[in-house]
Amino acid sequence: MTDNTSSQRPVWILFREFFKIALFVIGGGYAILLVAEEIFVKKYHWLREGELTEMLTLIQAVPGLTAGNIAIYIGYRVAGFPGALAALSGVALPSLVIITLVAMGFANLPMDNRFIQGAFVGIRTAITGLMLATLLRIWRNSIRSKVQLTLFLVGLTAVLLFNTNPGWLILSGLIFGLLYCLLFCREMPAAAIEEKPAP
Amino acid sequence: MIYLFLLFLFMYYGCFCLSGGSTLMQFYINDLVNTRHWLTLEEFGNFQAISQITPGPIGINLATFLGYQQGGILGGLVATIGLLLPSFFLMSLAVHSYGRWQHSPIVRSIMFGIKPMATALITAAILACLGMSIFTKPIPFEILIGRESAFAGAFDWRPEMLPILIFAVLAMYKKKMSIMAVIFSSALCGGVMYLLIK
Numbered sequence: 455m456t457d458n459t460s461s462q463r464p465v466w467i468l469f470r471e472f473f474k475i476a477l478f479v480i481g482g483g484y485a486i487l488l489v490a491e492e493i494f495v496k497k498y499h500w501l502r503e504g505e506l507t508e509m510l511t512l513i514q515a516v517p518g519l520t521a522g523n524i525a526i527y528i529g530y531r532v533a534g535f536p537g538a539l540a541a542l543s544g545v546a547l548p549s550l551v552i553i554t555l556v557a558m559g560f561a562n563l564p565m566d567n568r569f570i571q572g573a574f575v576g577i578r579t580a581i582t583g584l585m586l587a588t589l590l591r592i593w594r595n596s597i598r599s600k601v602q603l604t605l606f607l608v609g610l611t612a613v614l615l616f617n618t619n620p621g622w623l624i625l626s627g628l629i630f631g632l633l634y635c636l637l638f639c640r641e642m643p644a645a646a647i648e649e650k651p652a653p
Numbered sequence: 654m655i656y657l658f659l660l661f662l663f664m665y666y667g668c669f670c671l672s673g674g675s676t677l678m679q680f681y682i683n684d685l686v687n688t689r690h691w692l693t694l695e696e697f698g699n700f701q702a703i704s705q706i707t708p709g710p711i712g713i714n715l716a717t718f719l720g721y722q723q724g725g726i727l728g729g730l731v732a733t734i735g736l737l738l739p740s741f742f743l744m745s746l747a748v749h750s751y752g753r754w755q756h757s758p759i760v761r762s763i764m765f766g767i768k769p770m771a772t773a774l775i776t777a778a779i780l781a782c783l784g785m786s787i788f789t790k791p792i793p794f795e796i797l798i799g800r801e802s803a804f805a806g807a808f809d810w811r812p813e814m815l816p817i818l819i820f821a822v823l824a825m826y827k828k829k830m831s832i833m834a835v836i837f838s839s840a841l842c843g844g845v846m847y848l849l850i851k
Contacts, residue, residue: 476709485832486710513673515764516747518740520673521710526744538745546733549709553717554726556707569844576843577702579786579814580836583821585779588675589772590826596768605766609773613679614780614794617687620679621669623770631766632759639762 464533465540467498472525472544486521486545487513490528500532521545605630655724656731663716663735670740671771674712678778681719691723698785705836712736787814813846 471493479485491506506524513523522542529541564570597603605627612618666680678701685691692700700722704714713733720732747754754760784791789809817839824830 476713478708512747512751513744516740516744517668517670518674518737518744519670519710519712521712522737522740523673523744526741527748530745530748535745538741542737542741545710546713546737549707549713549717550730550733552707552709553704553714554721554729556703557718557721557729560703568847572847573840573844574699574702575786575811575814575847576817576839576841577705577836578698578782579817579843580821580839581698581701581705582779582782582786583818584825584832584835585675585678585775585782586818586822587825589775589779590822592672592675592772592775596772602765602769605769606773606776609770610776613683613773613777615798615800617683620676620683620774621665623774624669624671624676624767627766627768627770628763629766631762631764635758635762635765 464500465536468529468532468537469540469544472529472541473547476521476545477548484520486524490524494528494532501528601634656727659720659724659728660731660735663720663732664738666716667736667739670712670736671767672775675778676771676774677712677715679774679781681715682778682781685719691719694781694785694791698782705832706840787811787818813850814843817842 472490475486475489475493479489487506487510491501494500495503495505506528509527513520513527516523518526522545525541525545526538529538531537533540597606609623609627612623613620662684666677669680670677681697682694686694686697700718701711701715704711704718707714713736716732716736717729721729724731780792780794787810789811793808821835821839824835825832
Protein backbone atom coordinates (compact mmCIF):
# COMPACT_ATOMS: atom_id res chain seq x y z
CA MET A 455 0.00 0.00 0.00
CA THR A 456 1.33 3.43 -0.90
CA ASP A 457 1.18 6.64 1.07
CA ASN A 458 -0.35 8.49 -1.85
CA THR A 459 -4.04 8.81 -0.93
CA SER A 460 -5.21 9.31 -4.51
CA SER A 461 -3.93 5.89 -5.56
CA GLN A 462 -6.03 4.12 -2.91
CA ARG A 463 -9.48 2.87 -3.74
CA PRO A 464 -12.18 5.38 -2.73
CA VAL A 465 -14.23 2.64 -1.07
CA TRP A 466 -11.40 1.87 1.33
CA ILE A 467 -10.77 5.58 2.00
CA LEU A 468 -14.48 6.09 2.74
CA PHE A 469 -14.46 3.22 5.21
CA ARG A 470 -11.29 4.37 6.93
CA GLU A 471 -12.22 8.05 7.17
CA PHE A 472 -15.71 7.36 8.52
CA PHE A 473 -14.29 4.87 11.01
CA LYS A 474 -12.00 7.63 12.29
CA ILE A 475 -14.79 10.21 12.32
CA ALA A 476 -17.09 7.97 14.39
CA LEU A 477 -14.26 7.11 16.75
CA PHE A 478 -13.18 10.64 17.52
CA VAL A 479 -16.36 12.69 17.20
CA ILE A 480 -18.36 12.09 20.36
CA GLY A 481 -22.03 13.05 20.27
CA GLY A 482 -22.81 12.41 16.63
CA GLY A 483 -25.15 14.26 14.33
CA TYR A 484 -24.21 17.79 13.44
CA ALA A 485 -20.67 17.54 14.79
CA ILE A 486 -19.97 14.75 12.28
CA LEU A 487 -21.17 16.96 9.42
CA LEU A 488 -18.54 19.61 10.15
CA VAL A 489 -15.70 17.10 10.37
CA ALA A 490 -16.85 15.25 7.25
CA GLU A 491 -16.91 18.55 5.37
CA GLU A 492 -13.36 19.26 6.49
CA ILE A 493 -12.16 15.87 5.23
CA PHE A 494 -14.13 15.24 2.05
CA VAL A 495 -14.30 18.82 0.75
CA LYS A 496 -10.94 20.24 1.80
CA LYS A 497 -8.72 17.15 1.81
CA TYR A 498 -10.09 14.95 -0.96
CA HIS A 499 -12.10 17.50 -3.01
CA TRP A 500 -14.82 14.90 -3.59
CA LEU A 501 -17.67 17.27 -2.71
CA ARG A 502 -18.43 20.90 -3.51
CA GLU A 503 -17.88 23.58 -0.89
CA GLY A 504 -21.09 23.95 1.13
CA GLU A 505 -22.69 20.92 -0.51
CA LEU A 506 -23.19 19.06 2.76
CA THR A 507 -24.86 22.01 4.45
CA GLU A 508 -27.22 22.34 1.48
CA MET A 509 -27.95 18.63 1.64
CA LEU A 510 -28.72 18.75 5.36
CA THR A 511 -32.37 19.18 4.47
CA LEU A 512 -32.26 15.91 2.53
CA ILE A 513 -30.24 14.17 5.24
CA GLN A 514 -32.84 15.18 7.86
CA ALA A 515 -35.88 14.43 5.70
CA VAL A 516 -35.04 10.83 4.83
CA PRO A 517 -35.66 8.33 7.67
CA GLY A 518 -32.42 7.38 9.40
CA LEU A 519 -29.87 8.61 11.91
CA THR A 520 -28.14 11.89 11.02
CA ALA A 521 -24.70 10.28 11.24
CA GLY A 522 -25.76 7.28 9.15
CA ASN A 523 -27.43 9.41 6.50
CA ILE A 524 -24.38 11.68 6.18
CA ALA A 525 -22.21 8.59 5.63
CA ILE A 526 -24.62 7.16 3.07
CA TYR A 527 -24.88 10.48 1.24
CA ILE A 528 -21.12 10.98 0.92
CA GLY A 529 -20.47 7.31 0.19
CA TYR A 530 -23.10 7.16 -2.53
CA ARG A 531 -21.97 10.44 -4.11
CA VAL A 532 -18.38 9.26 -4.28
CA ALA A 533 -18.72 5.59 -5.19
CA GLY A 534 -22.36 4.54 -5.51
CA PHE A 535 -23.80 1.63 -3.53
CA PRO A 536 -20.41 0.12 -2.54
CA GLY A 537 -19.28 3.53 -1.35
CA ALA A 538 -22.42 4.01 0.74
CA LEU A 539 -21.99 0.57 2.28
CA ALA A 540 -18.32 1.20 3.06
CA ALA A 541 -18.99 4.59 4.67
CA LEU A 542 -21.92 3.25 6.69
CA SER A 543 -19.90 0.26 7.93
CA GLY A 544 -17.10 2.59 8.90
CA VAL A 545 -19.38 4.85 10.89
CA ALA A 546 -21.04 1.92 12.73
CA LEU A 547 -18.00 -0.25 13.51
CA PRO A 548 -16.48 1.78 16.40
CA SER A 549 -19.85 1.82 18.18
CA LEU A 550 -20.27 -1.92 17.77
CA VAL A 551 -16.87 -2.70 19.26
CA ILE A 552 -16.81 -0.07 22.02
CA ILE A 553 -20.42 -0.46 23.17
CA THR A 554 -20.14 -4.23 23.24
CA LEU A 555 -17.13 -3.92 25.56
CA VAL A 556 -18.86 -1.26 27.67
CA ALA A 557 -22.06 -3.31 27.89
CA MET A 558 -20.06 -6.30 29.11
CA GLY A 559 -18.59 -4.22 31.94
CA PHE A 560 -21.77 -2.30 32.68
CA ALA A 561 -23.11 -4.93 35.09
CA ASN A 562 -19.99 -4.51 37.25
CA LEU A 563 -20.51 -0.77 37.69
CA PRO A 564 -21.06 0.03 41.39
CA MET A 565 -24.52 1.51 40.98
CA ASP A 566 -24.98 1.85 44.76
CA ASN A 567 -22.19 4.44 44.82
CA ARG A 568 -23.74 7.84 45.54
CA PHE A 569 -21.49 9.73 43.17
CA ILE A 570 -22.19 7.40 40.24
CA GLN A 571 -25.93 7.50 40.94
CA GLY A 572 -25.84 11.28 40.98
CA ALA A 573 -23.71 11.45 37.84
CA PHE A 574 -26.22 9.28 35.95
CA VAL A 575 -29.16 11.40 37.11
CA GLY A 576 -27.14 14.45 36.05
CA ILE A 577 -26.53 13.08 32.55
CA ARG A 578 -30.17 12.01 32.19
CA THR A 579 -31.23 15.53 33.15
CA ALA A 580 -28.77 17.03 30.66
CA ILE A 581 -30.11 14.75 27.89
CA THR A 582 -33.64 15.91 28.71
CA GLY A 583 -32.38 19.47 28.34
CA LEU A 584 -30.69 18.71 25.01
CA MET A 585 -33.92 17.26 23.65
CA LEU A 586 -35.82 20.32 24.85
CA ALA A 587 -33.34 22.57 23.02
CA THR A 588 -33.82 20.47 19.86
CA LEU A 589 -37.59 20.84 20.19
CA LEU A 590 -37.31 24.62 20.54
CA ARG A 591 -35.14 24.75 17.45
CA ILE A 592 -37.36 22.66 15.16
CA TRP A 593 -40.69 24.02 16.45
CA ARG A 594 -41.01 27.04 14.16
CA ASN A 595 -40.30 24.99 11.09
CA SER A 596 -42.54 22.06 12.01
CA ILE A 597 -45.66 23.82 13.26
CA ARG A 598 -46.49 26.53 10.74
CA SER A 599 -50.29 26.57 10.67
CA LYS A 600 -53.30 25.90 12.87
CA VAL A 601 -53.88 22.60 11.08
CA GLN A 602 -50.38 21.47 11.98
CA LEU A 603 -50.81 22.65 15.57
CA THR A 604 -54.00 20.57 15.81
CA LEU A 605 -52.18 17.53 14.41
CA PHE A 606 -49.42 18.05 16.98
CA LEU A 607 -51.91 18.24 19.87
CA VAL A 608 -53.83 15.17 18.70
CA GLY A 609 -50.58 13.21 18.37
CA LEU A 610 -49.30 14.30 21.77
CA THR A 611 -52.59 13.43 23.49
CA ALA A 612 -52.68 10.02 21.84
CA VAL A 613 -49.17 9.16 23.04
CA LEU A 614 -49.48 10.51 26.56
CA LEU A 615 -52.98 9.33 27.42
CA PHE A 616 -53.42 6.20 25.34
CA ASN A 617 -49.81 5.06 24.83
CA THR A 618 -50.54 4.93 21.08
CA ASN A 619 -47.94 3.23 18.91
CA PRO A 620 -45.74 6.01 17.43
CA GLY A 621 -45.61 4.20 14.08
CA TRP A 622 -49.37 4.56 13.64
CA LEU A 623 -49.13 8.25 14.48
CA ILE A 624 -46.50 8.91 11.83
CA LEU A 625 -48.44 6.90 9.25
CA SER A 626 -51.66 8.77 10.03
CA GLY A 627 -49.76 12.07 9.80
CA LEU A 628 -48.47 10.99 6.40
CA ILE A 629 -51.92 10.03 5.09
CA PHE A 630 -53.54 13.13 6.56
CA GLY A 631 -50.90 15.37 4.99
CA LEU A 632 -51.41 13.80 1.57
CA LEU A 633 -55.20 14.01 1.68
CA TYR A 634 -55.35 17.46 3.21
CA CYS A 635 -52.81 19.11 0.92
CA LEU A 636 -53.90 17.48 -2.30
CA LEU A 637 -57.63 18.02 -1.66
CA PHE A 638 -57.89 21.31 0.21
CA CYS A 639 -54.73 23.36 -0.31
CA ARG A 640 -54.74 25.80 -3.19
CA GLU A 641 -51.05 26.40 -2.64
CA MET A 642 -48.63 23.69 -1.68
CA PRO A 643 -47.03 24.17 1.75
CA ALA A 644 -43.89 26.15 1.06
CA ALA A 645 -40.43 24.71 1.48
CA ALA A 646 -41.49 21.37 2.82
CA ILE A 647 -38.01 20.18 3.61
CA GLU A 648 -36.09 23.02 5.06
CA GLU A 649 -34.82 22.59 8.55
CA LYS A 650 -32.28 24.11 10.82
CA PRO A 651 -29.62 21.60 11.79
CA ALA A 652 -30.43 19.60 14.89
CA PRO A 653 -27.53 19.15 17.29
CA MET B 654 -35.27 -16.81 16.96
CA ILE B 655 -34.26 -13.73 18.91
CA TYR B 656 -31.76 -12.44 16.33
CA LEU B 657 -34.24 -12.44 13.46
CA PHE B 658 -36.78 -10.76 15.73
CA LEU B 659 -34.28 -8.07 16.76
CA LEU B 660 -33.35 -7.51 13.12
CA PHE B 661 -36.95 -6.92 12.05
CA LEU B 662 -37.83 -4.91 15.15
CA PHE B 663 -34.95 -2.50 14.57
CA MET B 664 -35.66 -2.36 10.83
CA TYR B 665 -39.14 -1.19 11.80
CA TYR B 666 -37.60 1.48 14.06
CA GLY B 667 -35.28 2.43 11.20
CA CYS B 668 -38.21 3.10 8.88
CA PHE B 669 -39.72 5.59 11.35
CA CYS B 670 -36.47 7.17 12.46
CA LEU B 671 -37.37 10.77 11.57
CA SER B 672 -35.65 14.14 12.15
CA GLY B 673 -32.26 12.49 12.24
CA GLY B 674 -33.25 10.04 14.98
CA SER B 675 -35.05 12.35 17.41
CA THR B 676 -38.29 10.36 17.13
CA LEU B 677 -36.53 7.08 18.03
CA MET B 678 -36.65 7.83 21.77
CA GLN B 679 -40.42 7.65 21.84
CA PHE B 680 -40.38 4.34 19.93
CA TYR B 681 -37.99 2.85 22.47
CA ILE B 682 -39.94 4.21 25.44
CA ASN B 683 -43.34 3.18 24.08
CA ASP B 684 -42.30 -0.20 22.76
CA LEU B 685 -39.33 -1.53 24.75
CA VAL B 686 -40.09 0.12 28.12
CA ASN B 687 -43.88 0.43 28.34
CA THR B 688 -45.05 -2.50 26.20
CA ARG B 689 -42.37 -5.21 26.15
CA HIS B 690 -40.85 -4.37 29.58
CA TRP B 691 -37.36 -5.27 28.40
CA LEU B 692 -35.99 -2.56 30.69
CA THR B 693 -37.21 0.14 33.06
CA LEU B 694 -37.28 3.82 32.16
CA GLU B 695 -34.32 4.50 34.48
CA GLU B 696 -32.29 1.69 32.92
CA PHE B 697 -33.13 3.05 29.49
CA GLY B 698 -31.96 6.47 30.69
CA ASN B 699 -28.67 4.97 31.87
CA PHE B 700 -28.16 3.25 28.49
CA GLN B 701 -28.83 6.60 26.85
CA ALA B 702 -26.31 8.28 29.18
CA ILE B 703 -23.60 5.70 28.37
CA SER B 704 -24.33 6.01 24.64
CA GLN B 705 -23.91 9.75 24.89
CA ILE B 706 -20.52 9.69 26.64
CA THR B 707 -18.83 6.92 24.61
CA PRO B 708 -17.31 7.47 21.16
CA GLY B 709 -19.59 6.93 18.17
CA PRO B 710 -22.93 8.41 17.12
CA ILE B 711 -25.43 8.16 19.97
CA GLY B 712 -28.15 6.51 17.84
CA ILE B 713 -25.88 3.66 16.77
CA ASN B 714 -24.46 3.29 20.29
CA LEU B 715 -27.92 3.01 21.80
CA ALA B 716 -29.12 0.45 19.25
CA THR B 717 -26.03 -1.70 19.90
CA PHE B 718 -26.57 -1.41 23.66
CA LEU B 719 -30.27 -2.36 23.48
CA GLY B 720 -29.51 -5.24 21.12
CA TYR B 721 -26.69 -6.48 23.37
CA GLN B 722 -29.01 -6.44 26.37
CA GLN B 723 -31.43 -8.79 24.60
CA GLY B 724 -29.12 -10.99 22.54
CA GLY B 725 -25.49 -10.52 23.51
CA ILE B 726 -22.81 -9.56 20.98
CA LEU B 727 -24.72 -10.88 17.98
CA GLY B 728 -27.86 -9.14 19.26
CA GLY B 729 -26.05 -5.81 19.28
CA LEU B 730 -24.84 -6.42 15.75
CA VAL B 731 -28.21 -7.34 14.23
CA ALA B 732 -30.00 -4.48 16.03
CA THR B 733 -27.54 -1.96 14.58
CA ILE B 734 -27.72 -3.47 11.10
CA GLY B 735 -31.52 -3.49 11.32
CA LEU B 736 -31.69 0.15 12.36
CA LEU B 737 -29.40 1.30 9.52
CA LEU B 738 -30.71 -0.95 6.74
CA PRO B 739 -33.85 1.04 5.79
CA SER B 740 -31.91 4.31 5.67
CA PHE B 741 -29.26 2.66 3.50
CA PHE B 742 -31.79 1.96 0.76
CA LEU B 743 -33.98 5.03 1.25
CA MET B 744 -31.06 7.46 1.41
CA SER B 745 -29.28 5.95 -1.61
CA LEU B 746 -32.51 6.17 -3.55
CA ALA B 747 -33.04 9.75 -2.40
CA VAL B 748 -29.54 10.86 -3.44
CA HIS B 749 -29.95 9.06 -6.76
CA SER B 750 -33.20 10.81 -7.67
CA TYR B 751 -32.94 14.01 -5.63
CA GLY B 752 -33.64 16.36 -8.55
CA ARG B 753 -36.89 14.62 -9.40
CA TRP B 754 -38.66 14.74 -6.05
CA GLN B 755 -37.09 17.87 -4.54
CA HIS B 756 -40.08 20.02 -5.49
CA SER B 757 -42.69 17.28 -5.74
CA PRO B 758 -46.06 18.26 -4.24
CA ILE B 759 -46.50 14.74 -2.90
CA VAL B 760 -43.30 14.89 -0.88
CA ARG B 761 -44.27 18.33 0.42
CA SER B 762 -47.72 17.11 1.46
CA ILE B 763 -46.24 14.11 3.25
CA MET B 764 -43.79 16.32 5.12
CA PHE B 765 -46.66 18.68 6.02
CA GLY B 766 -48.39 15.89 7.95
CA ILE B 767 -45.34 14.06 9.28
CA LYS B 768 -43.54 17.02 10.84
CA PRO B 769 -46.19 17.82 13.50
CA MET B 770 -46.37 14.13 14.44
CA ALA B 771 -42.59 13.88 14.73
CA THR B 772 -42.66 17.01 16.91
CA ALA B 773 -45.37 15.44 19.09
CA LEU B 774 -43.23 12.30 19.52
CA ILE B 775 -40.20 14.37 20.51
CA THR B 776 -42.33 16.31 23.01
CA ALA B 777 -43.68 13.07 24.49
CA ALA B 778 -40.14 11.70 24.77
CA ILE B 779 -39.07 14.85 26.64
CA LEU B 780 -41.98 14.46 29.08
CA ALA B 781 -41.01 10.80 29.54
CA CYS B 782 -37.38 11.78 30.16
CA LEU B 783 -38.52 14.21 32.85
CA GLY B 784 -39.79 11.10 34.65
CA MET B 785 -36.24 9.80 34.99
CA SER B 786 -34.46 13.07 35.69
CA ILE B 787 -36.42 15.80 37.49
CA PHE B 788 -39.04 13.31 38.72
CA THR B 789 -38.39 9.89 40.17
CA LYS B 790 -41.27 8.18 38.35
CA PRO B 791 -42.91 8.65 34.93
CA ILE B 792 -45.52 11.42 35.05
CA PRO B 793 -48.93 9.65 35.35
CA PHE B 794 -50.84 11.38 32.51
CA GLU B 795 -53.35 8.48 32.33
CA ILE B 796 -54.94 9.82 35.52
CA LEU B 797 -56.37 12.70 33.44
CA ILE B 798 -58.77 10.29 31.73
CA GLY B 799 -59.52 8.42 34.93
CA ARG B 800 -57.27 5.48 34.23
CA GLU B 801 -55.24 3.80 36.93
CA SER B 802 -51.56 4.57 36.67
CA ALA B 803 -48.95 2.02 37.64
CA PHE B 804 -46.75 4.87 38.82
CA ALA B 805 -49.26 6.97 40.78
CA GLY B 806 -47.84 6.11 44.21
CA ALA B 807 -44.54 7.33 45.59
CA PHE B 808 -44.25 10.23 43.17
CA ASP B 809 -41.31 12.39 44.08
CA TRP B 810 -39.04 14.90 42.44
CA ARG B 811 -35.43 15.98 42.53
CA PRO B 812 -35.46 19.79 42.76
CA GLU B 813 -31.64 19.84 42.88
CA MET B 814 -31.62 18.77 39.20
CA LEU B 815 -33.58 21.81 37.97
CA PRO B 816 -30.48 24.02 37.58
CA ILE B 817 -28.84 21.32 35.43
CA LEU B 818 -31.92 21.15 33.20
CA ILE B 819 -32.06 24.91 32.71
CA PHE B 820 -28.31 25.06 32.14
CA ALA B 821 -28.45 22.29 29.50
CA VAL B 822 -31.35 23.88 27.60
CA LEU B 823 -29.73 27.32 27.53
CA ALA B 824 -26.25 26.04 26.66
CA MET B 825 -27.55 23.95 23.76
CA TYR B 826 -30.16 26.38 22.48
CA LYS B 827 -27.72 29.28 22.39
CA LYS B 828 -25.01 26.90 21.08
CA LYS B 829 -22.55 28.30 23.60
CA MET B 830 -21.04 24.95 24.54
CA SER B 831 -20.36 21.59 22.93
CA ILE B 832 -22.65 18.70 23.82
CA MET B 833 -19.80 16.87 25.53
CA ALA B 834 -18.96 19.85 27.77
CA VAL B 835 -22.62 20.05 28.83
CA ILE B 836 -22.86 16.29 29.49
CA PHE B 837 -19.67 16.01 31.51
CA SER B 838 -20.29 19.10 33.62
CA SER B 839 -23.82 17.82 34.35
CA ALA B 840 -22.43 14.43 35.39
CA LEU B 841 -19.95 16.08 37.71
CA CYS B 842 -22.60 18.42 39.23
CA GLY B 843 -25.05 15.54 39.71
CA GLY B 844 -22.45 13.34 41.38
CA VAL B 845 -21.22 16.06 43.74
CA MET B 846 -24.81 17.04 44.62
CA TYR B 847 -25.65 13.46 45.55
CA LEU B 848 -22.55 13.19 47.74
CA LEU B 849 -23.35 16.47 49.51
CA ILE B 850 -27.15 16.38 49.79
CA LYS B 851 -28.21 12.81 50.41
